[in-house]
Amino acid sequence: MQFIARENDEATAALIGELGPVVNGLGFALVELDLFRRKGSAQVRLVIANPLAPDGEKPAGIGTDDLSQVHRAVLPRLELALEGRDIYVEVSSPGIGRVIKDGAEFRHYQGRAVKCWLKGADDWKQGILRGSDKETISLETAEGIQKITYETIAKARLV
Numbered sequence: 001m002q003f004i005a006r007e008n009d010e011a012t013a014a015l016i017g018e019l020g021p022v023v024n025g026l027g028f029a030l031v032e033l034d035l036f037r038r039k040g041s042a043q044v045r046l047v048i049a050n051p052l053a054p055d056g057e058k059p060a061g062i063g064t065d066d067l068s069q070v071h072r073a074v075l076p077r078l079e080l081a082l083e084g085r086d087i088y089v090e091v092s093s094p095g096i097g098r099v100i101k102d103g104a105e106f107r108h109y110q111g112r113a114v115k116c117w118l119k120g121a122d123d124w125k126q127g128i129l130r131g132s133d134k135e136t137i138s139l140e141t142a143e144g145i146q147k148i149t150y151e152t153i154a155k156a157r158l159v
Helices: 010-025 064-081 103-109
Strands: 029-038 041-049 086-092 113-118 124-132 136-141 144-149 153-158
Touching (some): 010 029, 010 064, 064 086, 103 124, 113 136
Antiparallel strands (some): 113 124, 113 153
């Protein structure tokens, strides 16, 4: 695993730049955006997360009202950006068991339970994600807080 943002094509990167501030303004983090174009239509899939509460408490879950609020806010922007196309928008939360695709994604899950399969290990290492930077994550386990480098993580997921 590496600490890199997913590589997006130019159109997807432009939509992230357009929709990211809208989603952030509603109090959520834009974790992932996928754009699929078809003849005369476009499908946009957003994954949003609830960031760590300002007091350091675990983030609240995301409900259908939250997803609807984000959907209503981004749809007009998408209609302008993808004019002339029928637009289908799907907004979801990361969900339980989400596979973390790259190291840059960890910053959205502070305070959440995470499990990592380390290279050369024979079992998952599980704990509460307490922080992340460009090289490591801090995982609170029964043994205390452990720093784990991205290069030693074979795969990771939310619990």
